[in-house]
Amino acid sequence: MRGVLKVSAGLLLAVLLVAVVVLVPPHRQVRRVQPALPSDAELRQLLQAENGPVSVRYFYTSTQKLEQGELAHTVFVARWADGRLFVIDLGMDRAAAAEFAELLQTVMQAEEAQFHGHAAELMSDTVGRVEGVGLTHLHIDHTQGVVPFCEARGPGATLYQTSFQAELHNLHTEESAALLAASCLEREVLDGGGVQAVSGFPGLGMVALGGHTPGSTLFALASGGRLWLFSGDITNTKADLLADRGKGFVYSYLLVPEDTERAGLLRRWLARLDAEEDMTVVVSHDRADVDGSGLAEYGPP
Ligand SMILES: [Zn+2]
Known part of the structure; x- marks a missing residue:
């Protein structure tokens, strides 16, 4: 009996040691990302842009019913008057979506996922008009769609990233970084705090956040x-x-190394902006929120 206890204690210690070695560096890394957030006035300058996008729409590459609500993998598409498109996030192809969904079925009793099509399929001919790509972060469920996207699009589109997103990677973002490095996308890295205007796309700005991932x-x-x-x-x-609800210890400390303090600050900042009359925050994975946002669903014209 004592021998068993000794072995169990040894095992537990080994697991804890591995957890510390694996998790401490990414936690320290994400905590170093503390860029200044823009003022409301700085954000509202985007509303003054001439020739801003004429429409912003969305589609889902896959959706999955959870015990509560429905998880969506959303792609947002902005169109300018000359027909050029900018997409935010790329979702996944069928195989990646199935693999991701299976994980949630195992750990969260989620239902089977519904695959609607990868981004290039759902955009059909209009994929050739995509000239800009932005990613809310480099987790695989937002990036893997770059593979079929590039097969359909070929070169000609630029990925716009903050320096944090381009340079700081951890165990969960390295796979995406490699996919992007090997992709058809050219890259432009924008640096600094506050709103970073995306040149060539008036009315569009990027803000480095951190909190969830460094990028x-x-x-x-x-x-x-x-x-x-x-x-x-x-x-x-x-x-x-x-x-103002966090994701809990297991998610934020063990599964995804988050900066929970920064995430809290961002939640409160975003909730305050969402309450402004002329601003709407849209949460990528929340199907009910995206459906109810007032944005129209994307359909090739
Ligand atoms: Zn995600």
Whole structure:
């Protein structure tokens, strides 16, 4: 009996040691990302842009019913008057979506996922008009769609990233970074705090966030007199954002190394902006929120 206890204690110690070695560096890394957030006035400057996007729409590459709510893998598409498109996030192809969904079926009793098509399929001919790509962060469920995207699009589109997103990687973002490095996308890295205007796409700005991943980025788009704020995975649901609810110890410390303090600050900042009359925060994975945001679903014209 004593021998068994000794072995168990030894095993537990070994597991803890591995956890510390694996998890401490990414936690320290994400905590170093503390860029200044823009003022409301700075954000609203995007609304003054001439020739801003004429429409902002969305589609889902896959959706999955959870015990509560429905998880969506959302792609946002902004169109300018000359037909050029900018997409925010790329979702996954069928195989990657199935693999991701299976994980949630195992750990969260989620239902089977519904695959709607990868980004290039759902955009059909209009994929050739995509000239800009932005990613809310480099987790695989937002990036893997770059593979079929590039097969359909070929060269000609640019990936816009903050320096944090381009340079700081951890165990969960390295795979995406490698996919992007091998992809058809050219790259432009924007540096600094506050709103970084994306040149060539008036009305579009990027804000470095951190919190969820070192490269987590807010995309702000002025369209129809409204500022649409795409917050990625700072929260998984709009309700969590509005109630200032974190993701819990297991998620934020063991599964995804988050800076929980920064994430809290971002939740409160975004909830306050969402309450402004001319701003709407859209939470990528929350199907009910995206459906109810007022944005129209993407359909090739
Ligand atoms: Zn995600």
